[in-house]
Amino acid sequence: xxxxxxxxxxxxxxxxxxxxxxxxxxxxxxxxxxxxxxxxxxxxxxxxxxxxxxxxxxxxxxxxxxxxxxxxxxxxxxxxxxxxxxxxxxxxxxxxxxxxxxxxxxxx
Amino acid sequence: xxxxxxxxxxxxxxxxxxxxxxxxxxxxxxxxxxxxxxxxxxxxxxxxxxxxxxxxxxxxxxxxxxxxxxxxxxxxxxxxxxxxxxxxxxxxxxxxxxxxxxxxxxxxxxxxx
Numbered sequence: 001x002x003x004x005x006x007x008x009x010x011x012x013x014x015x016x017x018x019x020x021x022x023x024x025x026x027x028x029x030x031x032x033x034x035x036x037x038x039x040x041x042x043x044x045x046x047x048x049x050x051x052x053x054x055x056x057x058x059x060x061x062x063x064x065x066x067x068x069x070x071x072x073x074x075x076x077x078x079x080x081x082x083x084x085x086x087x088x089x090x091x092x093x094x095x096x097x098x099x100x101x102x103x104x105x106x107x108x
Numbered sequence: 109x110x111x112x113x114x115x116x117x118x119x120x121x122x123x124x125x126x127x128x129x130x131x132x133x134x135x136x137x138x139x140x141x142x143x144x145x146x147x148x149x150x151x152x153x154x155x156x157x158x159x160x161x162x163x164x165x166x167x168x169x170x171x172x173x174x175x176x177x178x179x180x181x182x183x184x185x186x187x188x189x190x191x192x193x194x195x196x197x198x199x200x201x202x203x204x205x206x207x208x209x210x211x212x213x214x215x216x217x218x219x220x221x
Contacts, residue, residue, distance in 0.1 A: 034209075043112075044151075044198065044212040086151060093206060095141070095164045100150035 002027045004089050004099035012105045013077050021072040021102045023061075023087030031089045033063055033070040036098075038084040047072075047085070057081070077106045111135065112213035114199050120219045126187040129216045133180055133201030139163065140182040141202070141210060142174055146195035157182055158205040186218070194220045 003026040013019045025031060035047040048056045050063040050070060061072045070087060087099040111134035121127055133140050142154040144167075153166035157176035168174075171189075176182040186193060196215045202208035 036212075043214045044200075046209050046211075049209070090206075095153050095156060095166060095206075096210065097153070098143075098151040 002089050002091050002094065002097045004087050004097050006087055006099040006102045008102045010103045012107060014107050015079055016076050019074050019077040019104065021085050021104060023070045023099060025068050025070065025089045027089060027091055029091060031091050034088040035061055035072050036086040036088055079106045079108060082106045112199060112201050112211050114213035114216050116216060118217050120221065121189060122221055123189055123191060125189050127218065129184040129197050131182045131199030131213055134211055137201035137203050138180065139202045139205055140176055141200040142184050143198040144195050145198060163205055189220045191220050194218055
């Protein structure tokens with residue numbers, strides 16, 4: 001069965017510092033990986049997906065199949081990045097599996 | 109705004125009761141997904157409907173059921189409610205049956221007293 005782990009429940013960094021939110025998955029095939037973000041009082045929304053290889057709001061994520069990881073990175077965190085971040089996996093023909101989430105707090 | 113709407117926003121009820129949550133997908137989306145988000149369980153997939161038919165089932169209790177109507181809106185019915193059913197219930201929609209980006213609604217917060 002597919003599984004997504006996000007080891008950090010809470011991550012606090014100072015504004016301007018680099019940030020990395022960890023995501024590891026277990027799946028033997030080739031999954032699609034996603035990062036979703038939930039800002040305070042807002043709905044969950046897609047941040048980025050690995051197949052598009054894009055940078056959104058300064059965030060990037062690289063799929064590392066060897067380490068089965070899809071860590072989310074940003075070189076300089078901003079206060080408005082404070083939110084709940086969910087890593088999600090979708091195997092072919094299967095439904096989304098979400099990680100438990102990491103709450104990012106960017107301190108001034 | 110993703111275009112997905114959910115009603116009601118908040119619902120407070122008592123144990124043993126039954127409630128219905130409603131979701132309208134984005135225009136053109138045929139799939140509707142239901143998720144439960146609780147503090148200790150994170151975001152759990154419950155069930156998916158595609159074009160009126162049940163497509164996939166996740167961790168949905170037998171006390172819960174759902175359906176998707178011809179106009180593609182969906183309802184999640186929760187019965188014999190227990191304290192542990194208190195959670196945020198999200199609906200999401202996507203264009204196709206699988207592999208698509210999901211667009212989430214604002215959620216319904218259910219409190220069971």
